[in-house]
């Protein structure tokens with residue numbers, strides 16, 4: 023039957039792969055299994071096989087696609103510049119269209135609808151909060167437990183939709199801040215630190231009330247319809263700002279690729295920045311002070327969607343140095359921690375192996391504080407490291423240092 | 430029970446592939462052909478490999494060993510529905526001995542992983558194919574692979590001390606040993622480079638090489654490929670053997686620069702990447718000689734990499750060259766021939782002339798130091814008549830190289846792709862001798878059949894039954 027949707031992997035995307043295999047060593051799932059069926063080259067070849075009519079979109083094809091973390095480590099090393107992430111989203115869209123399993127439908131309800139609805143998210147949040155109070159973590163099945171235990175204690179929402187936080191000092195521009203879906207209520211401390219630093223850096227920060235979930239999880243899961251709708255909505259919501267600032271690597275990476283989801287996406291994407299990028303620039307130009315106090319070691323975990331998808335590597339380290347910390351490298355290869363959106367729920371075995379390996383890398387470094395710029399990674403790290411470690415966003419450490427030095 | 434069931438009983442369902450789409454992924458490697466796969470199995474020990482071979486024997490199914498599948502001559506592509514034995518999970522590194530500078534490795538160990546593993550001990554595994562970030566030691570052994578730094582250090586065969594392998598009848602044998610010159614008939618040289626036709630390598634003791642004390646990388650650009658090629662000959666004629674001497678032409682440099690952004694000059698007709706290693710003082714002296722010779726040969730510019738980061742970027746560029754080609758055209762056909770270094774300039778001129786005549790995009794990147802050419806034609810196979818032109822040009826290319834006194838394969842092996850060109854360099858007696866040698870190891874012709882030797886190499890056939898689908 024071949025492909026049936028207009029989002030399917032294109033000929034150009036697939037034929038860009040020359041099968042050289044140079045991406046295999048970077049792929050976490052290939053590293054764990056040694057199998058082409060778990061490799062980027064294999065996944066692309068399976069897509070080509072469907073395009074050529076050699077195989078059908080069936081359960082075996084689905085297994086090859088679904089084990090992919092979408093970490094995009096393969097893209098960075100591909101000399102042929104294959105847009106793997108895009109092709110994989112296309113393949114997932116085909117799975118949605120051709121194998122509409124009830125499990126996939128249920129997932130789409132969550133990634134496409136619940137995440138986009140403040141009311142439903144509030145309900146989910148109340149549930150989590152109650153669960154945290156009653157300490158139900160231990161009672162959950164293993165696959166859910168790790169995710170649940172990684173969630174921060176729920177705090178009152180710090181950021182109000184519609185508010186404006188004025189620039190301090192010289193005004194650089196107007197920043198629209200993405201509060202995101204889960205981040206909004208579950209990571210309000212990170213938002214507070216990001217906004218405070220942006221003010222210091224000279225931005226008027228606004229929280230456009232019409233904004234919604236970025237749509238990354240929907241797109242990764244092949245829910246193209248919802249992903250397009252959400253992208254469209256955000257393009258409109260952020261029309262009147264100079265820059266769009268995102269403090270979750272996964273959301274930022276996705277919003278930088280809105281061109282694949284909506285017509286005006288390309289111009290929009292050029293205005294999207296990860297918080298690490300803007301703050302590092304502000305440090306460089308002296309708008310945010312560099313601390314003279316030494317504060318010790320911090321292990322740096324590179325979220326895949328920061329390092330591989332957005333190629334942001336130096337900036338979080340500059341931020342930590344400016345905060346007086348010594349950034350400690352834990353993984354020269356920048357391998358995925360296994361959180362990968364909803365992957366930890368869908369592929370618990372692989373996710374568990376990657377999570378445990380990442381936690382070991384932190385332990386070996388001897389650092390007790392870990393900086394990670396993505397909520398999913400943060401939760402995964404917290405649950406695999408257990409007590410005795412603090413897992414934070416780099417902006418939190420910098421903001422803390424700036425406040426301490428102010429005193 | 431069928432073949433798949435027996436394999437599952439041996440290693441478990443998780444390590445046997447049976448689904449058509451899964452098998453499809455094992456029908457090819459980094460070259461352009463494709464063959465049928467019956468099953469794929471992933472052994473984790475020598476004993477399992479031996480049992481797998483015995484099972485395959487009972488079903489008279491051809492066995493194709495496979496490493497990372499980066500071969501460029503189709504060595505890991507099955508001919509006739511075959512059992513692919515993937516060695517990727519046999520990737521243990523043991524007994525690293527920094528004093529004697531040896532290590533025992535599984536065949537699935539990735540070349541670069543080994544060097545990373547031993548880095549802290551001050552030693553590395555010297556052969557460095559451009560695919561070293563992923564290709565396996567088993568595949569390197571089977572193809573006797575070389576790389577940029579083999580100019581000074583030699584190819585794989587010079588770095589293998591002991592080989593353990595499973596033969597066609599499922600026996601485990603050990604060849605060579607840790608001593609530099611083991612007693613008895615030394616069969617290592619027969620197996621290294623045999624492309625999986627003599628046995629499945631299950632373990633090896635490899636030689637490690639001290640990390641150089643100092644390394645300098647020089648980038649020189651030229652206005653003509655001929656100038657660059659004669660500079661290469663002249664450098665070696667001055668009595669120094671740089672660790673690497675690599676040449677890229679303009680189109681190749683453009684593709685590579687687009688990927689790495691290492692600051693290659695995309696306007697230069699030819700770019701020479703040279704590396705010298707050794708003691709600090711010696712390195713600086715050699716560096717000066719390289720610079721002087723390049724300038725004598727009308728180099729446009731000569732620049733030395735300032736730090737390790739720049740050096741790494743330049744090499745990443747060189748090592749990504751084949752992959753970067755797809756930016757130019759959807760298909761490519763790559764040759765791997767060797768010519769005497771003194772004939773480099775002359776042969777290169779002919780190479781471009783052939784490409785012009787057939788109107789095919791020609792890109793070149795090669796190990797200039799040892800005269801190992803990789804002329805690469807980039808094309809779109811959907812263009813009518815294109816494939817015929819490519820094949821005709823390819824044949825002329827090989828003929829030119831052989832006429833200049835060269836060899837068929839520098840390092841990528843013969844495989845399927847160059848099998849039928851073997852008679853260009855070997856006469857019928859040579860081929861017969863090679864076929865007999867192979868038969869001594871594999872009388873039923875079940876190990877990677879159809880590779881290396883053209884059909885009918887055996888002059889005096891004893892009429893052995895040939896498994897179905899073989900020699901096609």
Ligand SMILES: Cc1cc2nc3c(=O)[nH]c(=O)nc-3n(C[C@H](O)[C@H](O)[C@H](O)COP(=O)(O)OP(=O)(O)OC[C@H]3O[C@@H](n4cnc5c(N)ncnc54)[C@H](O)[C@@H]3O)c2cc1C
Nearest residue numbers: 496497498499500504559565567568571574575625630840
């Ligand atoms: C981008 C790129 C650059 C390259 N650069 C170079 C280069 O600079 N120099 C060079 O020499 N080659 C180069 N190659 C070719 C290739 O990488 C080498 O031939 C490499 O050694 C193949 O290793 P592999 O693990 O991928 O083996 P595979 O491709 O899987 O197999 C190659 C052959 O080895 C056999 N084999 C594999 N494992 C075993 C085993 N355990 N026992 C017995 N037989 C076995 C297979 O049957 C097959 O015949 C390059 C390839 C690519 C894609």
Ligand code: SF4
Nearest residue numbers: 039040042043045100
């Ligand atoms: S590195 Fe790129 S071209 Fe090479 S196999 Fe991977 S995806 Fe294909």
Ligand code: SF4
Nearest residue numbers: 049090091093094096
């Ligand atoms: S996105 Fe990550 S998991 Fe998926 S193929 Fe690429 S490297 Fe592997």
